Amino acid sequence: MNSVTEKIVPVGTLLIGIVIGWYVLAVFMNAPFQRDMDRRANVAPGTIEFLQSTLSQAKPIVPAPHQVAQNVFENTFLRKVTSNRSLVYHAAVTLSSTLLGFTFGTILGVLIAVGIVHVAALDRSLMPWIIASQTIPILAIAPMIIVVLAAINITGLLPKALISTYLSFFPVAVGMVKGLRSPDLMLLDLMHTYNASPSQVFWKLRVPASVPFLFASMKVAIAASLVGAIVGELPTGAVAGIGAKLLSASYFSNTIDMWAALVAGSIVAMLLVGLVGLASNIVEHAMGARPT
Amino acid sequence: MSIQSLSWQSWVVLLLALIAMLTLPFTIDSAGFSAAQTALVLALLIGAAIGDGLRLPVVSKAVLFFLAAHIAAWLLIAGIAGQEGSGRASFFCAIAAAWLLAWRCVSLLSSVRSRSRLTGALLRILIPTIFGAWILILWEAVVRGAGVPFILLPPPAAVGQRLMNSLPVLGADVRQTILKSVLIGYAIGCGAGFVTAILADRVAFLRKGLLPIGNMVSALPIIGVAPIMVMWFGFDWPSKAAVVVVMTFFPMLVNTVAGLAAASHMERDLMRTYASGYWQTLWKLRLPAAAPFIFNALKINSTLALIGAIVAEFFGTPVVGMGFRISTEVGRMNIDMVWAEIAVAAVAGSVFYGVIALIERATTFWHPSIRGG
Amino acid sequence: MKKMTFSLFATAMALGAFQAQAADPVTLQLKWVTQSQFAGYYVAKDKGFYEEEGLDVTIKPGGPDIAPEQVIAGGGADVIVDWMGGALAARDKGVGLVNIAQPFKKAGMELVCPKDGPVKTEADFKGHTLGVWFFGNEYPFYAWMNKLGYPTEGGADGVTVLKQSFDVQPLIQKQADCISVMTYNEYWQLIDAGYKPEDLIVFNYSAMGNDLLEDGLYAMEDKLKDPAFEDKMVRFVRASMKGWKYATENPDEAADIVVENGGQDENHQKRMMGEVAKLIDNADGKLIEAAYERTAKALLDQKIITKEPSGAWTSAITDKAIK
Numbered sequence: 003m004n005s006v007t008e009k010i011v012p013v014g015t016l017l018i019g020i021v022i023g024w025y026v027l028a029v030f031m032n033a034p035f036q037r038d039m040d041r042r043a044n045v046a047p048g049t050i051e052f053l054q055s056t057l058s059q060a061k062p063i064v065p066a067p068h069q070v071a072q073n074v075f076e077n078t079f080l081r082k083v084t085s086n087r088s089l090v091y092h093a094a095v096t097l098s099s100t101l102l103g104f105t106f107g108t109i110l111g112v113l114i115a116v117g118i119v120h121v122a123a124l125d126r127s128l129m130p131w132i133i134a135s136q137t138i139p140i141l142a143i144a145p146m147i148i149v150v151l152a153a154i155n156i157t158g159l160l161p162k163a164l165i166s167t168y169l170s171f172f173p174v175a176v177g178m179v180k181g182l183r184s185p186d187l188m189l190l191d192l193m194h195t196y197n198a199s200p201s202q203v204f205w206k207l208r209v210p211a212s213v214p215f216l217f218a219s220m221k222v223a224i225a226a227s228l229v230g231a232i233v234g235e236l237p238t239g240a241v242a243g244i245g246a247k248l249l250s251a252s253y254f255s256n257t258i259d260m261w262a263a264l265v266a267g268s269i270v271a272m273l274l275v276g277l278v279g280l281a282s283n284i285v286e287h288a289m290g291a292r293p294t
Numbered sequence: 295m296s297i298q299s300l301s302w303q304s305w306v307v308l309l310l311a312l313i314a315m316l317t318l319p320f321t322i323d324s325a326g327f328s329a330a331q332t333a334l335v336l337a338l339l340i341g342a343a344i345g346d347g348l349r350l351p352v353v354s355k356a357v358l359f360f361l362a363a364h365i366a367a368w369l370l371i372a373g374i375a376g377q378e379g380s381g382r383a384s385f386f387c388a389i390a391a392a393w394l395l396a397w398r399c400v401s402l403l404s405s406v407r408s409r410s411r412l413t414g415a416l417l418r419i420l421i422p423t424i425f426g427a428w429i430l431i432l433w434e435a436v437v438r439g440a441g442v443p444f445i446l447l448p449p450p451a452a453v454g455q456r457l458m459n460s461l462p463v464l465g466a467d468v469r470q471t472i473l474k475s476v477l478i479g480y481a482i483g484c485g486a487g488f489v490t491a492i493l494a495d496r497v498a499f500l501r502k503g504l505l506p507i508g509n510m511v512s513a514l515p516i517i518g519v520a521p522i523m524v525m526w527f528g529f530d531w532p533s534k535a536a537v538v539v540v541m542t543f544f545p546m547l548v549n550t551v552a553g554l555a556a557a558s559h560m561e562r563d564l565m566r567t568y569a570s571g572y573w574q575t576l577w578k579l580r581l582p583a584a585a586p587f588i589f590n591a592l593k594i595n596s597t598l599a600l601i602g603a604i605v606a607e608f609f610g611t612p613v614v615g616m617g618f619r620i621s622t623e624v625g626r627m628n629i630d631m632v633w634a635e636i637a638v639a640a641v642a643g644s645v646f647y648g649v650i651a652l653i654e655r656a657t658t659f660w661h662p663s664i665r666g667g
Numbered sequence: 668m669k670k671m672t673f674s675l676f677a678t679a680m681a682l683g684a685f686q687a688q689a690a691d692p693v694t695l696q697l698k699w700v701t702q703s704q705f706a707g708y709y710v711a712k713d714k715g716f717y718e719e720e721g722l723d724v725t726i727k728p729g730g731p732d733i734a735p736e737q738v739i740a741g742g743g744a745d746v747i748v749d750w751m752g753g754a755l756a757a758r759d760k761g762v763g764l765v766n767i768a769q770p771f772k773k774a775g776m777e778l779v780c781p782k783d784g785p786v787k788t789e790a791d792f793k794g795h796t797l798g799v800w801f802f803g804n805e806y807p808f809y810a811w812m813n814k815l816g817y818p819t820e821g822g823a824d825g826v827t828v829l830k831q832s833f834d835v836q837p838l839i840q841k842q843a844d845c846i847s848v849m850t851y852n853e854y855w856q857l858i859d860a861g862y863k864p865e866d867l868i869v870f871n872y873s874a875m876g877n878d879l880l881e882d883g884l885y886a887m888e889d890k891l892k893d894p895a896f897e898d899k900m901v902r903f904v905r906a907s908m909k910g911w912k913y914a915t916e917n918p919d920e921a922a923d924i925v926v927e928n929g930g931q932d933e934n935h936q937k938r939m940m941g942e943v944a945k946l947i948d949n950a951d952g953k954l955i956e957a958a959y960e961r962t963a964k965a966l967l968d969q970k971i972i973t974k975e976p977s978g979a980w981t982s983a984i985t986d987k988a989i990k
Contacts, residue, residue: 012503127425137643145732625802
């Protein structure tokens with residue numbers, strides 16, 4: 003109990019601080035436009051009124067926390083899940099391509115890592131290019147990639163998922179190379195003395211040793227997949243998904259909607275990372291690791 | 295001369311060369327290829343594959359494969375140039391066979407165990423270079439052979455030409471995006487993350503509050519704040535730098551805090567017996583121990599910063615910058631320019647990453663992860 | 668459940684395809700997101716005008732990073748909505764786009780400046796910052812600046828160009844002295860933001876005679892050589908113009924149809940429909956040659972295209988479609 007309060011108090015204090023700072027920022031950033039509005043409307047409000055109006059603009063530069071919270075709440079709980087205005091619906095669309103891309107990315111990353119660890123030619127030629135691949139601003143050309151893929155009749159979920167794959171295979175590949183190489187010489191020699199075949203060494207020693215690395219890199223990969231899915235939604239004509247919601251809100255400067263979409267994306271990210279963490283705890287526990 | 299068994303690559307090369315021979319000509323109406331050229335390509339492929347059975351020193355065999363693969367590929371690409379879209383199955387089989395020869399060459403080179411450091415370093419550069427070159431060769435051959443429309447995917451040769459012809463424009467874009475947005479944002483973001491980590495290390499209350507929040511924010515799709523930053527900081531580079539700051543701050547914070555916990559109790563107790571204060575311990579023990587973590591964050595951030603700045607330029611810019619150029623040139627159908635810009639971004643990103651990796655090697659040469667690596 | 672609905676959907680699709688075997692498929696790629704700017708096509712689809720012509724039309728919305736020219740060249744669409752500037756520039760690059768109909772007679776683009784700002788007339792542009800969209804929408808602006816003789820590289824004698832976002836924030840935040848708006852879209856966002864019409868100075872491209880043709884329908888030249896495809900396009904244009912006619916006569920219903928298809932903000936769409944109707948004129952879709960000549964000349968003058976375009980438009984389709 004004590005340890006819980008010890009955790010909650012500092013985090014809570016900081017969060018409250020952030021919210022207060024946010025309110026101050028909102029007043030400060032929205033004031034100039036409010037003054038322009040009042041000047042055009044020829045009204046001279048009092049200080050309290052002025053503060054109220056800066057925190058209740060329809061399209062503020064910085065929406066106040068309560069405006070965002072209200073928007074998220076309305077669009078999450080008060081709308082039909084199938085409605086185009088429901089954040090749940092958009093989150094589900096983004097989630098589906100995130101998970102598909104993440105699955106592909108993890109499989110690809112593991113395969114590449116196994117190849118690098120076992121094939122000398124790959125080990126010597128692939129690693130620099132894997133790093134270089136991430137310096138290509140794939141997010142910047144995501145729209146073009148989606149158009150090109152649409153030209154060869156790959157449309158819908160797959161192109162978005164492929165962008166997620168591109169971003170998520172990297173952490174998995176790097177982490178798994180480290181993981182598969184993590185058993186030290188002593189253990190490898192032990193396997194030798196048992197006269198173990200390479201495949202036995204792989205399954206009985208390297209794979210179990212790499213599990214913690216796999217989960218650690220999957221946490222990074224799933225966050226990267228989500229970013230890929232959101233950016234991949236931008237050029238789909240703003241139809242569905244958190245990215246599309248963000249974009250269509252920004253066309254009409256609906257800043258409150260924009261922030262709400264960001265909050266929804268963040269909630270999805272936290273859920274995903276939390277799920278990977280949970281899976282990692284369960285698996286490591288089953289494999290007999292010490293509970294952390 | 296004695297005979298040894300062929301590698302699997304050579305068997306497949308023989309098979310592909312046979313298919314290519316049966317399905318000749320390379321192109322529709324054999325446009326672009328004379329009979330002599332066709333024969334030369336097939337002779338190179340088959341000759342090299344059979345040569346694999348000779349017991350030669352590894353290096354000379356690798357040279358043989360290297361030459362055969364690249365001359366064949368060059369002949370094929372030179373022949374198809376100007377005859378776009380006329381490639382037939384035979385052409386693609388020949389290209390695949392040449393690629394396998396190159397693979398065999400890389401396998402041979404990988405098995406070379408040289409004692410001299412110079413040869414080792416040369417091999418370290420040569421092997422990935424062959425791999426990278428073949429990505430471009432296959433791209434060129436497939437795009438030209440299959441006649442992919444230029445505005446969907448231009449061949450690398452056209453991109454290279456465009457790159458050479460528009461160096462001033464690309465230079466201006468690099469100045470705007472990399473020298474201003476990326477570097478300034480990166481320095482501020484990493485610096486602030488580092489200072490905050492030290493602060494959190496000093497104040498336990500802050501650490502307990504910041505770490506969970508930092509871990510959480512590291513996983514968020516931060517790139518989404520780009521349009522908001524453009525609204526706040528205007529259209530020029532400050533808004534892009536702001537996005538970079540936000541993107542790089544949290545990885546640095548989380549990694550540095552983790553790194554500061556890396557020094558063991560034994561070592562800390564030793565420092566205490568020397569009666570060293572907090573700052574001395576930090577400077578002489580804990581920061582060096584944290585160096586691998588800090589460099590890890592610097593490396594992650596180098597790619598994040600570049601992507602963040604380029605994507606942020608989609609939401610409003612002055613008429614210069616890499617992101618601006620990429621998005622507008624797509625609209626103007628200059629897809630070769632788009633790829634030239636991407637190539638520049640990739641090179642810049644790799645150089646950035648490489649420089650940080652070199653600094654890491656120079657400063658943490660004593661660390662097991664470097665000594666062993 | 669999801670699988671279930673999907674299989675039901677697939678079955679329905681298959682059945683539909685089976686029943687409507689006679690219907691020819693047509694894919695239309697829009698230049699921008701679903702909004703009343705494209706009401707005619709959505710109305711034609713919704714009211715069954717396409718079906719009457721034996722067409723099965725798929726409408727693909729566009730977006731900020733979708734170049735319709737690239738989509739059609741890649742085979743992702745049969746016909747696109749595009750601005751003449753972008754289409755001619757693509758034709759110059761070897762994408763054989765041909766204008767087959769021109770529903771929008773007038774341009775909706777204008778530059779607006781706040782009255783309390785530094786810019787009152789064209790002469791005041793010098794040394795100030797003007798916002799414009801890119802992605803094929805920058806051509807009219809550059810042609811106009813070229814005509815005025817202002818360099819666009821900034822400095823005291825020229826104008827500084829901003830690639831503006833897709834909203835009116837740059838003006839509200841005073842990041843630009845003037846911004847580009849469409850009469851039917853962003854202009855109203857400014858009014859919503861508290862500007863009154865008398866607070867704004869408007870430079871309308873059409874009124875100044877600097878307009879370049881906007882939303883037209885374009886198809887690929889090589890495909891049009893096939894009589895069957897040409898006939899399909901004739902039917903498509905006929906039904907589309909019928910849709911436009913209906914939309915201009917019943918603006919509110921048309922806006923509703925747009926909102927049902929994913930358009931944002933009902934009131935905004937209704938207003939947009941009213942403004943778009945002014946640009947349509949009489950819905951015959953015929954291209955006015957003088958406007959084409961002016962567009963081509965402006966693009967040639969500022970070297971956006973390298974040579975005089977030929978065969979970039981045809982009246983064959985509209986002549987057959989609109990009797």
